[in-house]
Amino acid sequence: MKQAPLNIEEEYRLELQRFLESPGEKSLRRAYEIGREAIVAGKGLLEMGAIHRVVLGDLLRAAGSVEECYRLTLRAGEFHSESLSPFEMASRGYQETNAALQRSLNNLLAAQEELRRNERHFRSLIEHALDIISILDSSGVIGYESPSIERVLGYSSEELVGQNAFSLIHPDDLPGILDLFSQKLRAPGSSASGEFRFRHKDGTWRILEGIGTNLIHDPSVRGMVVNSRDITDRKKLEEERSRLLVREEVAQAEADANRRLNLLAEASSLISSSLDYETNLAAVAHLSVPYLADWCFIHEIDEGGVLQRLAVSNCGPEDGDALRALQSRRALELDPSGTFAKLIGTGKPELVSELGDDALLALASGDEQLALVRGLEFRSALIVPLMGLGRPLGCITLVLSDRGRSFGSRDIALVEDLAHRCAAAIVNARLYRDVIRERDKAEKASAAKDEFVAILSHELRNPLMPILGWARIFRNQDAVMRDSVLSEGVRSLERNAQIILRLVEDCLDLTRISERKIRLDKKVIDLNEIAESSVEAAREMAKEKDLRLVVRLHPSNLCVMADQTRLEQVLMNLLTNAVKYTPNGGAITIGSRRVDGEGEIQVKDTGIGIAPDFLEQIFEPFRQGSNLWLATESGLGIGLSIVRQIVEMHGGRIWAVSEGIGRGSAFNLRLPVTAVSPAVAAPLAPAGRAREGQKPMCVLLIEDSADVLYLMKLELGWLGYSVLMARNAE
Known part of the structure; x- marks a missing residue:
């Protein structure tokens, strides 16, 4: 097929390129013929000049250097001059066109010089920048590495170009980086950032923060551009700051824990110092402010079920008058259906954000105190019941007036522990009081029993003495012992009297021992x-x-x-x-x-x-x-x-x-055992019987029992004593 004829511009472009590639007379003749064709086609000098500028501009943009541009411009001018030779006024048109071209050339040279300056400036920035600029292909192979890589990681750019960047990333960080890289490969133009450890030339690991942008589809780049910055020192500072913050938080926590433990220890010491729990709980209330709250109230439900205010304490000296007015111990009217009574009955701590009159009435007594409490602007309260023996014994109420404070979970746990100790103090005091009461009853009963046993034993001994004495006398009488019935009766009488006497002696001994009277x-x-x-x-x-x-x-x-x-x-x-x-x-x-x-x-x-x-x-x-x-x-x-x-x-x-x-x-x-041998006592001579020619020894007997008195007189007389008797000492 016959090709369609080219227009003047296309033909001019084609022949100019041929001329530049192979200059000669033949090409110049074609320039002349194109000029003639342009005249035939009605083209003027200016139009031909415009065509020349367009074609020349395209050629210059493809040129590699300023010298090349200058050479192209001169050669193209020769071709253009020949193409204008058919025109009348050729020299004038040539001068005009050449002047325009000269201006364009100067502008182009100035632009290229500016481009060179910008390139030098950019290269200087790249070479001296802290950031590392890398270009990777789709498999991670490094195609470009900025000179700053040597200052940061010790490698020269030439050492890394051609290597796979992933081979230098820490194994623990590699999976995440590979996953992120593959995501960005599927999203042209997108960017992502991440942190990873990169091996330094000396073998150590440096922490880099990188931002990667997928420019693989950009013909001027064709790669994944990664800007990286060494953040190792920053990370170390952050870790050190974190450690310092942790140490500071731990120190604060330890200080707070120690303060809480000290508070509990001091409270325990106060509570256990005596069984006067009312005084001890007042000291605990004073100890609780201002550390736990602005005000502390401690109430007790007595054994009759009446709520009584035991202690009040606050931290503000400006509230001294109110404190003195509230410190008097008073029985309070507690509405069983009210908020305060219900909170105590649950046995669990409760935060009250707003204190109504029913709760304030539990803190105050009467209209005068209620008005006083309202004026104190109580904001919130923590009410913790005192539980003991399976029932509420009262409560600790901590009140905040300062809006900048609030109760936390640790405060609640601390006050619960404190409440357990206060409740134990109340229980122990009440149990001790009950024990003392029962002990006093038991002691009175024991004393009465001992007195009764002593009296009974004494009264039993008096009639036993004559019985045993006459039994011994009858046992020594031959007439009585020869009678089998009488002898058995005497032995039985003496045996059972001895049993009774032993029981009496045991009772007396038990009484003496209990009274610590045995020596x-x-x-x-x-x-x-x-x-x-x-x-x-x-x-x-x-x-x-x-x-x-x-x-x-x-x-x-x-x-x-x-x-x-x-x-x-x-x-x-x-x-x-x-x-x-x-x-x-x-x-x-x-x-x-x-x-x-x-x-x-x-x-x-x-x-x-x-x-x-x-x-x-x-x-x-x-x-x-x-x-x-x-x-x-x-x-x-x-x-x-x-x-x-x-x-x-x-x-x-x-x-x-x-x-x-x-x-x-x-x-x-x-x-x-002891090493001392027992002393041998010399036998005592009978003292009763008088020697021949001497009067018998006289014994004075004083005994209120006539039977015992007569029996002893009889037995002493048989022993040779002279006996005088009396029923009393008068």
């Missing part, structure tokens, strides 16, 4: 001698029940410091119990030995035994080993209690051992 007459005695004398005293009782008495004493003396009478009383009690609770035909063993610097006496029987649960209880007053003891013999169950107390008064100990009911029992008594 020990201690001296060095031999336990073996006490054991032997006690065995002999009990032998008659054992014989009546056909019991075998086995004595196994330590071969040498076991000397102790003791009251002989009381120690004999202890052993006689143990032997009497052994006889009482051992069936006929049984055996009782009395032994002594030295154990670890102590002397021990053991009374062991084959009797009814003691239940394991009762081995300690039998030493309590009015307790016995089992019901079998009750069924065996009469007794009050106080003998062993007296025995233990006497032994402990001697610095010793006593305990029982038994394998159970029906297995017998053993009582072990231990006392500290």
Whole structure:
């Protein structure tokens, strides 16, 4: 197909390019022919000049340097001059066109010089900038690296160009950076920022903050442009500042915690200093302001259910008159359906943002105080009930007047702890008061009991003395003892009178011990001698029940410091119990030995035994080993209690051992031994009978009981004394 003819501008452009590529006469002839064609087409000189400027401008923009532009302009001028030769006035048109071209060339040269200056300025900024400018391709390979990389990371630009930037990023940071990079690859023109660690040339890690912009589709860039800045020092400063802030916060928290602990410790010390809880709680109220609140009220619900204000304290001296008016202890009228009563009843702390009159009435008493409290501008309150024994005992009310303060969770927890301690103080004081009240009742009852027992025992001893005395007299009368019935009656009379006398003596001893009226007459005695004398005293009782008495004493003396009478009383009690609770035909063993610097006496029987649960209880007053003891013999169950107390008064100990009911029992008594031997007392000569030729010794008897008086006169007379009697000392 035949191509369409080109227009003058296209033809001019084509031939000019050919001329510039291959100058010669042939090309110049084409310039002349184009000029002729332009004349034929009606083109003028100015139009041809405009076509030349357009074509030349396009060529100059594609030129690489100013020298090239200058060369192109001259060569193109030659071509243009030839194209104008057909025109009349060619020289004039050439001059005009050339002048315009010269102006354009000068403008272009000036623009290029400005471009060079800007390029030098930009390059200087890039080279001296703190930021690193990098251009990466879509796989992360570095295509350009600004010179500042060497100052920041130690690498030269040439060292990094061609490397993959991701290979120098810290492994922990790499996944996030790769994910961000891939997101931005899918969004041309978008930007994203991030922080990551980059390996320095010396092997250390520096923290960089980078902003990446996707310019891969921009023909002039074709890459991901990343501006990075070293923020390692800033990060260190931030971390140090964070550590300092943390330390400061920790120090403040510790100081606050210490202050709270000190407050609780001081409050605990105040509360526990005495059982006067009202005074102590007033001190706690004073301690609570101004640290916890501006005002502190402590109320108590007494045992009658009446709410009473115990304490008030505030931190402002300007409110002194109000404080004095509110400090008087008064019973307050509490509406059961009101807010205050409901809050106390919940048993939980409650924040009240606005205090109504029903709550203010719980803080004030009467219209005058209510008006006073209203004037104090109470803003908010924290009400914490005092709970004890499963019910509300009162409350602590902390009030704020300052609008710049508020109660936090730690304040509530602290006041709850404080409330628990205050409630415990009230409970302890009330329990102590109840204990004292009950103790006083018990002491009065015990004193009355002891007085009754002492009187009863005394009254029982008086008639017992004649009974025992006449029984001894009858037992020494041959006429009475030859009669089997009378002899048995006398023995029974004496035996039962002795039992009653022992019970009476036990009651008196128990009373003396409780009143600490027993005095020990201690001296060095031999336990073996006490054991032997006690065995002999009990032998008659054992014989009546056909019991075998086995004595196994330590071969040498076991000397102790003791009251002989009381120690004999202890052993006689143990032997009497052994006889009482051992069936006929049984055996009782009395032994002594030295154990670890102590002397021990053991009374062991084959009797009814003691239940394991009762081995300690039998030493309590009015307790016995089992019901079998009750069924065996009469007794009050106080003998062993007296025995233990006497032994402990001697610095010793006593305990029982038994394998159970029906297995017998053993009582072990231990006392500290002494190295001093017992003194041997010289036998006393009978003082009653007068020697031959001497008058009998005269004895004055004063006794209000006529029966006892006559009996003693009779027995003393038989001993050879002369007796004078009187019923009283008058």
